[in-house]
Amino acid sequence: MRFRFLPNLVSFLPAILAQTTVSSNKDADCRCLYGQSCWPSEQDFSSLSTLLSQPLIRPVPPASACYPVGNPSGNCSDVQQNWVNGNWRADQPGAYQNVNFETYTNRNGSISGCYLNTTLGLPCDQGSIPPIGVDVRTIEDVQAAVRFVGQHNLRLVVKNTGHDYLGRSAARNAFMIWTHHLKNISYNANFIPDGGLDNETVPALTLGAGGGLQWREAYAAVAEQERFILGGISTDMSVGAAGGWIMGGGHSGFSAKYGLGVDNAIQFTIVKADGDHVVANAHHNPDLFWALRGGGAGSWGVVTSVTYRTYDLVPLTMSFINATFSDPQVAQEVTTEFIGLHPKLSDAGWGGYSFFNNQTIFAAFLAPNVSWADTNATILPFFDFVKNATGQPDTPIFTQPFDNFHAWLDALQSQGSAGGMEQVGGFGELASRLISREAAEERPEETAQLLLSFEFVSINFVAGGAVARADPDSVGLHPGWRKAVAHVWTSEGWEAGDSGDVVRQARQRVAREVRRLEPISPDSATYMNEASLYEPDFRKSFFGSHYEKLRSIKRKHDPRSLFLVAEGVGSEDWNGSLTCPV
Known part of the structure; x- marks a missing residue:
């Protein structure tokens, strides 16, 4: 399955x-x-x-x-x-x-x-x-x-x-x-990074440690301060807030408005391979600070805290559509239009999540600091296009305003695990790529045709906008993120107790699907936290032109490769089980 x-x-x-x-x-x-x-x-x-x-x-x-x-x-x-x-x-x-x-x-x-x-x-x-x-x-x-x-x-x-x-x-x-029980939270309306000047104050939330804090806890803490923090969105909000999420880039449905997690991190504390506990920011260990922002989880040490900038609360609207297709041609027409929307929406700071195939499309759009009227003016023409193309005037749609992020989150969680979807407890592996602006803007029909050739794909609207406007060399993250408008993934799964042959065949399909997604991607880039174990070249896909600099930083701060993970910086020097050098 x-x-x-x-x-x-x-x-x-x-x-x-x-x-x-x-x-x-x-x-x-x-x-x-x-x-x-x-x-x-x-x-x-x-x-x-x-x-x-x-x-x-x-x-x-x-x-x-x-x-x-x-x-x-x-x-x-x-x-x-x-x-x-x-x-x-x-x-x-x-x-x-x-x-x-x-x-x-x-x-x-x-x-x-x-x-x-x-x-x-x-x-x-x-x-x-x-x-x-x-x-x-x-x-x-x-x-x-x-x-x-x-x-x-x-x-x-x-x-x-x-x-x-x-x-x-x-x-x-x-x-x-x-690190799950290494938890602490502190808010400082006038946070100054260690070594910083008095004029560098930022309203910031410091989260500990090594991901010990989960996003549900971070959101509760920042709600008490009547502030917003850019963070992960998942069922149960159980993803760690100061660990792998941020070190892999940290995307969100609000990234087009506020940037990625790495663009909002101000300071880390970390225990390095020699056991020293150090600060990494723009003033102390700036090379390590650069690497921690997108250089991959598990490669640099045990992160004990991350400090993020926070923002004023703003209203937002959510839009939703769930349509079915009568034939593949209708699916092609709708998804071509859908793909072509991404540059425009991301430029306006919109984000969201979707999945589709030749039978159906589900899409939820998030528009922070956009009025209900402006939301309707932007998205209802697309909804009308879908209704006309499918011949289904009763296609489920809605747009709804919320006072702020926390009101929206409360409504989402009241549905119970994001409306009942199960994200955990199963067997599966992913194949993914970033969708380039060029693929969405200049080749929407070709891109849609490729994506519809999969049994299903999901598109996370987590790029473009503020993500694209950031300096691609300011952090260790793959620079291809700055050319992208979204992240697309598909997956393969199996059942408990399936034979090794069944699992092997599923993994082989994942490896093929990675290669099939190449045409949509800027520089073969993807989001390493939602990616494949079977990348043809993980250095190219996860790090791009930043890899050699990351490798140099790794040698400096962890010369023995004590911290070693699959498809992480320096892992190519070790065998498949990461137990012996090659």
Whole structure:
């Protein structure tokens, strides 16, 4: 199927971990993994524990509470009830928002995991979930964990909520730094970056840490100040606000008005590979500040806070259409018109989200600081075009004004997980590209025809406008973002318990779909946080002309590549499992 956006387990842990042991480490340059002779002893871990504010954690698959079958080790009903709840998943150190990253593909092609569907008759395996880690609550916890990893040369992952379509926060037999409980929020109407001048004051919100704060919490905090912050939009608003989202660029349905997350970040604090806790802004470590804004999650250290500028609240309107198509020609006509709208709307600061195929189109538009009357004047001609083209005058549409962002968000959340769509708890991987302004403005018919050749695609209106007006070299983000008007993605999925062959074929289709999307993209660019593990050249697609500068910064601040992730800066120097240099 296609991917939709659609307790005490200590006694059970040894049985799970017994299935994940590996041979001894034969190469001193390789990372040390659980089960190898180089793995730290219990005495080593006990020594680490004395430096921490919390006990060490032993992450297990969330479905393990339902095993052994017939005599569950935990609260299986709680797991079943919350399986597709993003915030519940974020609270479990062993849970990932996409379940495929909990699993592991064995050398023979079979899949090891722990499935909620116990009737499959499959064993509950640890998969790619690290067997041990640190639940960091303080900066000192982070420093102790990072130094321990460096001392023992461990394969490291940094995890907060588990929202990651590249699986960068999972790794089999690795050591986990879990930042989910590193939470703090502070607002300063006259924030001055460290080292800045008195005339650099900015009304800003500082969020900690390593993504520990989620956007639902950040929005609640900024609402108390009657301010707006540019942030992520997802069901449950469970995405981390100070971690992978910002380091990958940080898009939003409000980006055309306010820019990307990287354009709104004023200052970071971060624990580097040597364990030092430093400030990165325009005055201190400016090279690292540049890299953190778009240079990719998991490559630079453990981010402990991000400070964002905030804005005055303004009214906004939302528009919506959900049409069906009687034949492919009608779909072509409507989507051609739809694609051609993007440059005009983004120039005016509009954003939003959509998906379509040859049978239907759903689109929601967000227009900040645009009156209801002006919204109607802009969007109703397109809605009328759709009604006429489809011959369906009763096509569901609406436009609605809101006092401000927070009123809109309250209305959205009152629908329950963004109207009931499920974004988590399934198996799937993405293929994506940015849509260039040229493709939308000068080749809308050709672009629409290409996108309609997929079973479905989704377009996020998260570029153009303020994004396009920013200096492409001001941050480490791929400069292709400044030539784009939107981000398009499609996906492949499978069911729990599907064979390795089924999963392999789905992944092969994703790899082909990445290449098929090339014609729409500026410089083969895409949004790395919603992208493919099968990029032909991730350096080109994720970083573009900025890659060599990012690589130089990486060598300076993390010369041993302690922080290493799939398709991250410097990962080309390591094998596929990121355990040994090549």
